[in-house]
Amino acid sequence: MCTDASGADRRQVKETALRTFVSFLDSELALSEFPKDESINGLQVEGHGSVRKIGLAVDACGYVFETAAERNIDFLFVHHGLIWSGIRAVRGVTKKRLKALLDSGISLYACHLPLDWHPKYGNNAELLRVLSIKKMGEFGEYHGKRIGYWGKTRAPLSTADFVNVVNKALGIKSSCVDFRKKVRNVGVVSGGGWSAIHDAEELGIDTFLTGEPSHSAYHLAKEIGVNLIFAGHYATETLGVKAVGRMLKKKFGLPVEFIDYPTGL
Numbered sequence: 001m002c003t004d005a006s007g008a009d010r011r012q013v014k015e016t017a018l019r020t021f022v023s024f025l026d027s028e029l030a031l032s033e034f035p036k037d038e039s040i041n042g043l044q045v046e047g048h049g050s051v052r053k054i055g056l057a058v059d060a061c062g063y064v065f066e067t068a069a070e071r072n073i074d075f076l077f078v079h080h081g082l083i084w085s086g087i088r089a090v091r092g093v094t095k096k097r098l099k100a101l102l103d104s105g106i107s108l109y110a111c112h113l114p115l116d117w118h119p120k121y122g123n124n125a126e127l128l129r130v131l132s133i134k135k136m137g138e139f140g141e142y143h144g145k146r147i148g149y150w151g152k153t154r155a156p157l158s159t160a161d162f163v164n165v166v167n168k169a170l171g172i173k174s175s176c177v178d179f180r181k182k183v184r185n186v187g188v189v190s191g192g193g194w195s196a197i198h199d200a201e202e203l204g205i206d207t208f209l210t211g212e213p214s215h216s217a218y219h220l221a222k223e224i225g226v227n228l229i230f231a232g233h234y235a236t237e238t239l240g241v242k243a244v245g246r247m248l249k250k251k252f253g254l255p256v257e258f259i260d261y262p263t264g265l
Contacts, residue, residue: 015050016252018043018107021075024251029114029121029244036143039112040083045098047107051075054248056241057259058234060108062097067259069104076101077244079123079237081110115240116190117147121247123190124148126239127209130169133186139203140189140196148189148196150205156182159227162207166231174231175213179222183207190236200226211236212265234263 022043026032031041044060055073057064059080068076082097090098101108116123124147128135133151140148153162162183163176187205189196194214199205201224208226211233221228238260245256 013052014253015052016254018046018049018051018075021051021252022107022109025077025109025111025244028247029111029118031111031114033117034113034143034145037113038084039081039110040086041081041111041114042109043107044081044083044110045101045106045108047101047105048074051107051252051254054245054254054256055106055259056245056256057261058237058241059261059263060097060110061261062093062100063261064259065097065100065104065106067261068106069100071257071259073257074105075107075109077109077111077241077248079110079112079115079241081112082108083110111240111244113142113145113147115244116193116237117145118240121240121243123237123240124188126243127188127190127236130239131165131186131188133188136185137203139187139199139205140193141199142189142193142196146199148187148193150185150187150203153184153186156184159183159207162186163229166209166229170231170235172232172235174229176230177218177221177228179225180206180227183227188236190240191233197221197224197226197228200224209236233265 053073055068055076060078060082135151138146139150159178186207188209191211193210194217209229213230249256
């Protein structure tokens with residue numbers, strides 16, 4: 001090991017300028033495609049001027065910030081950020097969260113709807129991939145743009161068999177309301193995407209997979225004749241941040257860590 005007179009390690013640490021990093025992400029993740037998103041997508045909190053270690057998480061919260069600081073992460077990429085349609089006041093929990101970021105010099109970058117939709121790194125494209133479903137088209141309109149996808153299973157499956165595939169792929173125990181005998185054409189919208197069920201009838205979807213259960217979806221699904229599978233808001237939205245992390249590691253050669261903090265919801 002090479003050290004200077006004071007004994008400090010002089011090995012070079014790879015880093016990328018924060019400005020370069022953010023500009024690349026803004027473009028690569030097509031943030032401009034979603035001007036009506038409630039989330040303030042992009043760099044929400046500016047930390048150090050360079051990026052040496054990347055952290056990934058689903059939610060921006062105190063535990064994630066504390067863990068990121070402990071692991072010497074200086075750039076945190078999340079799906080659910082801190083700032084939604086602006087900040088009304090800096091007090092209470094908002095003050096504590098911002099202070100934790102600013103004290104540690106961690107930059108916070110949020111990507112909400114663009115990460116649900118993205119055809120390469122998005123939650124919904126990744127759901128199709130891990131479930132071995134062939135992508136056929138977009139599905140699930142939200143704020144004037146379809147953010148989910150639908151596709152076909154390799155062969156027709158019973159609902160029970162398909163639920164087992166979902167559970168194994170995501171490492172969870174999903175809930176299901178079965179209104180059809182077979183699963184073949186599947187629509188997916190991660191998180192709280194139950195309203196996408198309105199697209200199911202138009203596109204001939206027999207099974208709809210989303211995150212959070214919804215009482216409102218039950219009668220619509222029954223009358224349309226669509227199976228409902230609820231695989232968890234958190235579980236269905238870990239895939240996108242991980243895909244972005246793999247891409248960033250390959251492009252910039254920086255260490256990447258996923259901070260897992262499941263809610264069970």
